[in-house]
Each structure stands twice: as C-alpha cells, then as structure tokens.
Amino acid sequence: MTVTTAIITGANTGLGFECARALLESDPDRHVLLAVRDIERGAAAAARLGHPGRITVGELDLASLRSVRDFADTVPGLDVPPVTGLVCNAGLQLVTGAQTTADGYEMTWGVNHLGHFALVRQLLDALTVPARIVVVSSGTHDPDKFTGMPAPQYNSPEELLRPPAGGLTGEEGRRRYSTSKLCNMLFSYELDRRLGHGARGITVNAFDPGLMPGSGLARDYGGVQRLAWRLLMPALRMLPNVNSTRRSGANLAALVADPALEGITGTYFEGTRRIRSSRDSYDEARATDLWQVSERLVAEVG
Incomplete structure (x- = not known):
C-alpha cells in the first residue's frame, strides 16, 4: 500500500489526538502530522501515541493568519509521505x-472558521489526489436539534469579526460558538462546490462528533460549570450522539x-451516519458571502 500523510489540527489532545x-493503529502505512500551537505539547502527544517514525509535529497557531501561512509554506518541504488527508x-x-x-478578529470565529479557511486554501496545492478534507462542525449549528446551546445567529460575516461591546457573556459566547459551527458547514459545502464536487480529486465532508464529556471544550467555563461537565456529563453517554473522545476520534478517522x-463528498456525518444538516447550512448566498469576506481578510495579511 502507498504510505500517505494526514494533517490534523489541534491534535495534541481530545478529538484530534x-x-x-485511530489512524495510526488502523493503518501501518499512515503517517500523521500533528498541527499544534505548542510544539512541546505536540511532542509530548507524539510520545504518548508511540509509533516512532510515523509522526511529525508542526507549529500552527490558527489565531494568527501569518502562522497559518508559515505552516502551509513549510508542508511541501517536510520529509513526510504525500499528504492526502x-x-x-x-x-x-x-x-x-x-x-x-x-x-484583531473575535477569537472563536477567528480560530474555528477563519484560521481553518486560510489553512485549507493555502494547502490545496500541497495535497496529493485523491485527497480528503474533513471539517469538524457540531450539531449545535442546527437550531432544530436540542443541544442545550443557543441557536446560531448569522446575518453577515461582518457582524462576527469583532467581540461584542463589553465582551462576551456566557450566552453570547456559546452562541458565537454555535454560529462558528454553522460557518464550518457553509464553508465545507462551498469548498466542495468550488472543487467540482470531487472532480478535482478532493472530497470535502463535515463531521459532528457529538457531545464529548471530557473533551476540554468547556475549559473557559466557570468552576461550577466545569465540575458539572467533568463529573455529570459522562452519565449522559447512554443518550444519542454522546460519545467518548476515543469513539468520536475513530469515527473521524x-x-x-x-x-x-472513497468519493463521498459534500456530506454531513453525525458520527458514522450521513444526515441532513441545518436548513441555513445549505444557503448558497450566505456561503458565497462568507467565502468572499474570508478570502479578503486572508489576502489582507499578505
């Protein structure tokens, strides 16, 4: 079999780890590139994973478009097998x-959407086809689902660029998160359209890992909320789409x-099931607007 590489952002912990x-254990011909903000933590994650010689660690801070560009510029010169994921x-x-x-952009939107938008755009030419791009979204992007999160509020990208006056409240912060996950969906579908629905040899799919107690996503919550997340949420694993990070990691892999x-593209997966995403996620006018604004912001960095 051909040895290939998969790049995973945020791979030193949680779902990415x-x-x-799962990729390393299921396929002896798979190499992984852990794209992480902290190189030391990335190296520690690589050591925990084992499989020496099959893991590379690269520095990537999605909160800096220059860091994204620098990372993308280094990938073609790395001594790794062809990047197909x-x-x-x-x-x-x-x-x-x-x-x-x-x-200078609001952190949640800047990392969850804009940083990944820039990364994908700048890595497209470094991919060896057939290749797969997977964007991790969330069921919270869909207001018709009960997730316990506020419904997304998306009118225009410009409204998401800056933090609200006075800073985030808990409600607004969670809404910014669910809105960023809607942006992930809009971006995924628009990218798939622009790549000809697989005609260029690159597939694009979106993924909902479900609720993952212990994932670290609630690290900015207050003490009581963090305690509830850590101690009480595991009891909910009997409910639909509540998973351990290991199970969701295997589904993502x-x-x-x-x-x-192979060849499946433009699809939204809840775990291993193909499902419909929210009504707003299929709005092509919004997706085009989001793409154009994101493209302009990335170009401004030079």
Whole structure:
C-alpha cells in the first residue's frame, strides 16, 4: 500500500489526538502530522501515541493568519509521505472576555472558521489526489436539534469579526460558538462546490462528533460549570450522539481513511451516519458571502 500523510489540527489532545491514534493503529502505512500551537505539547502527544517514525509535529497557531501561512509554506518541504488527508479539528469556545486573534478578529470565529479557511486554501496545492478534507462542525449549528446551546445567529460575516461591546457573556459566547459551527458547514459545502464536487480529486465532508464529556471544550467555563461537565456529563453517554473522545476520534478517522467512503463528498456525518444538516447550512448566498469576506481578510495579511 502507498504510505500517505494526514494533517490534523489541534491534535495534541481530545478529538484530534484520538483521531491520530485511530489512524495510526488502523493503518501501518499512515503517517500523521500533528498541527499544534505548542510544539512541546505536540511532542509530548507524539510520545504518548508511540509509533516512532510515523509522526511529525508542526507549529500552527490558527489565531494568527501569518502562522497559518508559515505552516502551509513549510508542508511541501517536510520529509513526510504525500499528504492526502486534512482534518480541520481544532476549536475553542469562550464565554467571557473579549479575546481577539493576532489579526484583531473575535477569537472563536477567528480560530474555528477563519484560521481553518486560510489553512485549507493555502494547502490545496500541497495535497496529493485523491485527497480528503474533513471539517469538524457540531450539531449545535442546527437550531432544530436540542443541544442545550443557543441557536446560531448569522446575518453577515461582518457582524462576527469583532467581540461584542463589553465582551462576551456566557450566552453570547456559546452562541458565537454555535454560529462558528454553522460557518464550518457553509464553508465545507462551498469548498466542495468550488472543487467540482470531487472532480478535482478532493472530497470535502463535515463531521459532528457529538457531545464529548471530557473533551476540554468547556475549559473557559466557570468552576461550577466545569465540575458539572467533568463529573455529570459522562452519565449522559447512554443518550444519542454522546460519545467518548476515543469513539468520536475513530469515527473521524474513518472519514479520512475508510475505503468505503472513497468519493463521498459534500456530506454531513453525525458520527458514522450521513444526515441532513441545518436548513441555513445549505444557503448558497450566505456561503458565497462568507467565502468572499474570508478570502479578503486572508489576502489582507499578505
């Protein structure tokens, strides 16, 4: 078999780490590139994963468009097998303050959407076809689902560029998160359209890992909320689409490597099931607008 590489953002912990583990354990011909903000933590994650010689660690800060560009520029020169997989996994959820990226954009949207948009655009030519791109979204993007999260509020990209006056409240922070996950869906479908629905040899799919107690996504919550997340949420695993990070990581890895999914593109997966995403996620006018604004912002960095 041909040895190939999958790039995974945010791969030093949580879902990304478990995706890397599943890829390495299921396929001896798979190499993984852990794209992480902190090189030391990335190296520690690589050591925990084992499989020496099959893991490379690269520095990538999605909150800096220059860092994204620098990472993308280094990939073609790395001593790794051909890159055929790109997993846009890293994400965060902020519920307090008014944090911004290095480029001055609201942090949740800047990392969850804009950083990944820039990464994909700048890595397209580095992919060896047939290739697969997987964007990790969330069921929280769909207001018709009960997720316990506020419904997305998306009118225009410009409304998402800056933190609200006075900073985030818990409600607004969670809404910014669910809205960023809607942006992930709009981006995935628009990217698939622009790549000719697989005609260029690159498939694009979106993934809902479900609720994952212990994933670290609630690290910005208050003490009581973090305690509830850590201690009480595991009891909910009997409910639909509540998974361990290991199970969701294996499901995510399948979208990258399962031969049965070859050629499948423009699809939304809830775990291993293909399902419809929210009504707003299929709005092509919104997707085009989001693409054009994102493209302009990335171009401004030079």
